[in-house]
Amino acid sequence: MKLVDLFDHFLIDLDGVVYVGDKPTVGAEETLKALRQFGKRLIFLTNDPRGSSRDYSEKLKKMNIQAGPDDVITSGMAIAHYIKEHYQLNQKKAYVVGSPALKEEIEQIGIKLSQGEDGRKADFVIVGGHSEFHYEELKYATLAIRNGAHFFATNRDPVFPAPEGLVPGTGAILASIEVASGKKAITAGKPEPIMFEVAKKVLSSQERTAIIGDRLDTDIVGGKRVGIKTILVLSGSTKQDEIPKSEIKPDYVINDLRDLLKEQAPITKPQVSNKSETPNSKP
Numbered sequence: 001m002k003l004v005d006l007f008d009h010f011l012i013d014l015d016g017v018v019y020v021g022d023k024p025t026v027g028a029e030e031t032l033k034a035l036r037q038f039g040k041r042l043i044f045l046t047n048d049p050r051g052s053s054r055d056y057s058e059k060l061k062k063m064n065i066q067a068g069p070d071d072v073i074t075s076g077m078a079i080a081h082y083i084k085e086h087y088q089l090n091q092k093k094a095y096v097v098g099s100p101a102l103k104e105e106i107e108q109i110g111i112k113l114s115q116g117e118d119g120r121k122a123d124f125v126i127v128g129g130h131s132e133f134h135y136e137e138l139k140y141a142t143l144a145i146r147n148g149a150h151f152f153a154t155n156r157d158p159v160f161p162a163p164e165g166l167v168p169g170t171g172a173i174l175a176s177i178e179v180a181s182g183k184k185a186i187t188a189g190k191p192e193p194i195m196f197e198v199a200k201k202v203l204s205s206q207e208r209t210a211i212i213g214d215r216l217d218t219d220i221v222g223g224k225r226v227g228i229k230t231i232l233v234l235s236g237s238t239k240q241d242e243i244p245k246s247e248i249k250p251d252y253v254i255n256d257l258r259d260l261l262k263e264q265a266p267i268t269k270p271q272v273s274n275k276s277e278t279p280n281s282k283p
Ligand SMILES: [Mg+2]
Pocket: 013, 014, 015, 016, 017, 213, 214, 215, 236
């Protein structure tokens, strides 16, 4: 039995699974091509709010991986979707602390953006990590939230990998705004269910769906929360020896994406439960 045969739909994390930085992971190109040939539906997920789904689609194409913008869900897209579904947006304004891609995502749902000092009068504050973060943004976001604005963020990842090492991510910026405003944001990225809910809407059914991710605390926890199967891949931020130490147990562990297609796959099934594994358990 191959692991691929157990599923029709795959939610696939990008960073650490399909690529690391600008380099595709081992076997990503040929494995993803094979999955498509088998008729599997692939949805790519990323917590990184700095790019749009079109940007990630272009990045994948440069690696010879075919994925249209509709096949990519970003945390920015997910929070925009959530706000659109849950709030009345007519005549409302948003102050976005984030990348141009996140600002565009928010504008597309029909909210006008507040700029600079006007930000303090905004009805919504939406935060996503970006490299131009400034004290003024912290100040106006704080004033708006203290003035009653609804408060959201794309994700809570404290850091992300860069060539220099782990550098501050959305979570670090968000923490400063949460401390100053005294309020906690609603976030969309993994492991929160919002991003998975958006993905489920794209899929015809939730049956035979698995998430493939490289982080236990986001991809695997998120998948478990929404009741889909979880596959941890060791090509990114989690190393084999961390699995036994963690409380979070993925359904399957693979070394890299190629293992999905192997007949005698090194499918490791970490103990899901040890209730029946006591020495006195019944045969
Ligand atoms: Mg990842």
